[in-house]
Amino acid sequence: MTSVRSIFHLRPRRAGVAAKSKGKGGAAEACVEIVPMRRSHLKSVIAIERRIFPSPWSLGLYLSEITQPATRAYYVACVGPDVVGYAGMMVVVGEGHVTNIGVAPEWQRHGVARRLLLKLAAEARERSAQHLTLEVRVSNAGAQALYHEFGFVPAGIRKNYYSEVHEDAIVMWAHDIHTDAYRLRLEGIEARLRPLGPPHGAGQAPALPEL
Numbered sequence: 001m002t003s004v005r006s007i008f009h010l011r012p013r014r015a016g017v018a019a020k021s022k023g024k025g026g027a028a029e030a031c032v033e034i035v036p037m038r039r040s041h042l043k044s045v046i047a048i049e050r051r052i053f054p055s056p057w058s059l060g061l062y063l064s065e066i067t068q069p070a071t072r073a074y075y076v077a078c079v080g081p082d083v084v085g086y087a088g089m090m091v092v093v094g095e096g097h098v099t100n101i102g103v104a105p106e107w108q109r110h111g112v113a114r115r116l117l118l119k120l121a122a123e124a125r126e127r128s129a130q131h132l133t134l135e136v137r138v139s140n141a142g143a144q145a146l147y148h149e150f151g152f153v154p155a156g157i158r159k160n161y162y163s164e165v166h167e168d169a170i171v172m173w174a175h176d177i178h179t180d181a182y183r184l185r186l187e188g189i190e191a192r193l194r195p196l197g198p199p200h201g202a203g204q205a206p207a208l209p210e211l
């Protein structure tokens with residue numbers, strides 16, 4: 001089992017991606033769409049990548065990944081014209097290996113990664129994968145919580161896997177994703193999805209009392 005991603009890292013949030021605003025106090029109702037990653041998305045993907053990972057993937061690496069559709073599946077999450085997140089997976093011999101997942105800081109904790117993982121898990125099932133696997137930084141508790149929701153359990157440690165930050169990786173697996181039990185898990189996650197809400201730091205004015 002190999003992983004393309006070598007660093008998973010969280011940084012402070014930053015504002016900047018626009019969203020449609022409406023309603024009292026400027027509450028926004030953003031609509032997220034998960035679509036296959038295309039060449040035209042890569043500039044935005046790389047821009048997010050540079051904000052959230054200390055060793056961002058290059059354009060060439062993404063191009064190489066998205067031009068191998070037989071064994072790869074890459075998606076972006078879009079809010080209107082803006083790419084706000086992305087995720088990818090390699091599927092070989094009955095296993096889906098999640099290689100990358102990232103969400104723009106201002107859109108984190110809105111369920112974007114959850115939606116992306118739902119897509120990857122569904123696609124892995126369609127491609128007859130029986131298991132999903134990934135690596136995650138030992139200190140990345142937020143991502144681990146997300147993966148637990150999808151049935152991933154720790155299977156071991158890869159020492160100094162993220163050598164740039166001298167950190168170990170936890171190897172996680174979600175088994176038997178082809179079963180009805182796992183389908184029900186995905187349906188449950190999907191049923192609990194909430195609307196996206198406004199991005200962090202969208203600049204909306206605080207709600208004023210109606211006079």
Ligand SMILES: CC(C)(COP(=O)(O)OP(=O)(O)OC[C@H]1O[C@@H](n2cnc3c(N)ncnc32)[C@H](O)[C@@H]1OP(=O)(O)O)[C@@H](O)C(=O)NCCC(=O)NCCS
Binds near residue numbers: 011108110111141143
């Ligand atoms: C990890 C990451 C992809 C999560 O994306 P996200 O869109 O914010 O995740 P979601 O909003 O879908 O979160 C789903 C659940 O995961 C857990 N979770 C996600 N981020 C969390 C955090 N920072 N702290 C605690 N729990 C977190 C929560 O249980 C959350 O559900 P809740 O918000 O209803 O409590 C995002 O924080 C990111 O891009 N981080 C930088 C890159 C990275 O670490 N990638 C993962 C590498 S393994």
